[in-house]
Amino acid sequence: MHLIPTQDEVVAVLRETGALRDGHFEYSTGLHSNEYLQVPLALRHYQYQRMLAVGLSRLLRANTEIRAALKDISIVTPATGGLPVAYGVCEAVRARQVYWAEREHDYEPMRFRQFLEPQPGEPVVLVDDILRTGGKLLELKHLLESKGATVMGLAVIIYQPTPKTAGFGSLPLYYLARLEASYYADAEHCELCRRGQPLDRVRV
Numbered sequence: 152m153h154l155i156p157t158q159d160e161v162v163a164v165l166r167e168t169g170a171l172r173d174g175h176f177e178y179s180t181g182l183h184s185n186e187y188l189q190v191p192l193a194l195r196h197y198q199y200q201r202m203l204a205v206g207l208s209r210l211l212r213a214n215t216e217i218r219a220a221l222k223d224i225s226i227v228t229p230a231t232g233g234l235p236v237a238y239g240v241c242e243a244v245r246a247r248q249v250y251w252a253e254r255e256h257d258y259e260p261m262r263f264r265q266f267l268e269p270q271p272g273e274p275v276v277l278v279d280d281i282l283r284t285g286g287k288l289l290e291l292k293h294l295l296e297s298k299g300a301t302v303m304g305l306a307v308i309i310y311q312p313t314p315k316t317a318g319f320g321s322l323p324l325y326y327l328a329r330l331e332a333s334y335y336a337d338a339e340h341c342e343l344c345r346r347g348q349p350l351d352r353v354r355v
Contacts, residue, residue, distance in 0.1 A: 152336050153168055154206070154209060155206045155209050155210060155327070156199075156202060156203065156206045156327055156328075157211055158327075158328045158329070159306070161203070161309070161327045161328040161331035162328060162330075164193055164202075164203070165188070165190070165193055165217075165309075168192050168193040168196060168199065169192050170189050170190055170191075170192035170193040171186065171187070171309050171330075172186070172187045172188075173185065173186060174186075174187065174348075174349075174351060175341075175343040175344075175348040175349060175350050175351065176350070176351050176352075176353050177338075177350055177351070177352045177353070178286070178353060179353075179354055180315075181193070181336070181337055182313065182315075182334050182335065182336065182337075183334070183335040183336075183337065183338065183340075183341040183344065183350075184332045184333060184334050184335070185208070185332055185333045185345060186311075186330065186333075186352070187353050188309065188330065188332075189279065189353075190232075190280035190281050190308055190309055191232055191235070194235045194236065194280065197338065198240060198351070199288070199291060200235050200236075200239055201231060201239060203234050203236070203239070203308050203327060204239025204240050204242075204243060205234070205239065205243045205276075205326060206235075206236075206263040206327055207236065207239075207240055207306050207308060207325065207326075208239075208240045208244045208305075209243075210306065210325040210326075210327075211243060211244060211276060211304065211306055211325060214303075214304060214323060214325075216303060217276065217303050217304055217323075220274045220303065221229070221236060221244050221245060221246055221249055222245065222246075222247060223273075223274055224244070224246045224247055224274045224275065224276055224303070225246065225247055225248050225249070225250065225274070225275050225276075225300075226241045226246050226248070226249045226254070226275075226276055226278050227249070227250055227251060227269075227275050227276070227277055227278070227291065228249070228251045228252075228278050228279055228291075229251065229261065229277070229279070229287040229288055229290070229291040230251065230252075230254055230279070230287060231251065231253075232279075232280055233251070233278060233279035233280050234249070234251065235280075236278055236279065236307075236308060237249045237251070237278045237279075238304050240276075240278050240306065246276070250263065250264075250267055251285050252290075252291050252294060253289070260289050260290070260294075261287070261291060261294050262294075263294075268298060269295055269298040269299065269300040270298075270299070270300070271298070271299030271300075272299060272300070272301060273299070273300045273301065274301050274303050274305065275295055275300045275301065275302050275316060276302075276303055276304045276305070276306060276351075277291060277292060277295075277302060277304070277305045278304070278305075278306050278307070280307065280308050280309065281307055281308060281309045281310075281311060282305070282307040282310050282311070282312070282324075282326065283311050283312070283313055283316065284313055284315045284316055284317065285316050285317035285318075285319070286317060288305065288317070289300070289319065292305075292319070292322070302322060303323070304322065304323040304324070304325060305319060305322055305323065305324050305325070306324075306325040306326070307324075307326050308326065308327050308328070309326060309327070309328055309329075309330060310326035310328070310329045310330070311330040311332060312329075312331075313332075313334050314334055314336075322326035324329070326345075
């Protein structure tokens with residue numbers, strides 16, 4: 152295993168743990184795809200969680216601005232699914248703290264827990280297990296910036312862009328593996344549906 156896991160090594164871990172599967176899947180967004188990816192299925196194994204988080208931390212350390220600010224940096228994640236990665240990265244780079252945003256109901260905006268507010272000028276790195284559509288990460292970025300924090304980078308284990316993936320402008324993006332799946336807007340446009348391939352409805 153390399154100091155920073157290669158694309159092939161990351162994919163091998165995902166397949167071994169059942170986190171990456173081939174087939175015909177419908178996501179909760181309505182998108183159909185030939186791949187299903189649920190990174191937490193890999194992160195439930197400590198040795199893989201540590202390997203992936205440490206590999207990601209080494210990518211972050213290569214950024215001179217981030218490296219210079221590490222003792223003051225907060226690692227922030229948009230949901231509890233990213234916490235194993237966030238804590239692993241925080242430990243590896245010896246960052247200041249970890250926290251996350253949440254929402255009580257799906258229709259409500261993200262918020263931080265009571266008595267927890269980013270400080271003006273606070274350097275922040277966004278961390279999550281996966282960047283797919285990027286909606287939550289983008290909302291979190293805007294929330295942090297509205298509180299005066301300085302978002303310095305975005306780091307994820309897997310980058311799996313879709314036709315709906317949000318843009319983050321010039322913000323540095325780090326990932327260990329990029330996966331390219333086939334996506335279809337709905338059943339009407341799905342090639343797999345036309346072939347009659349059995350469908351699995353999945354949550355993410």
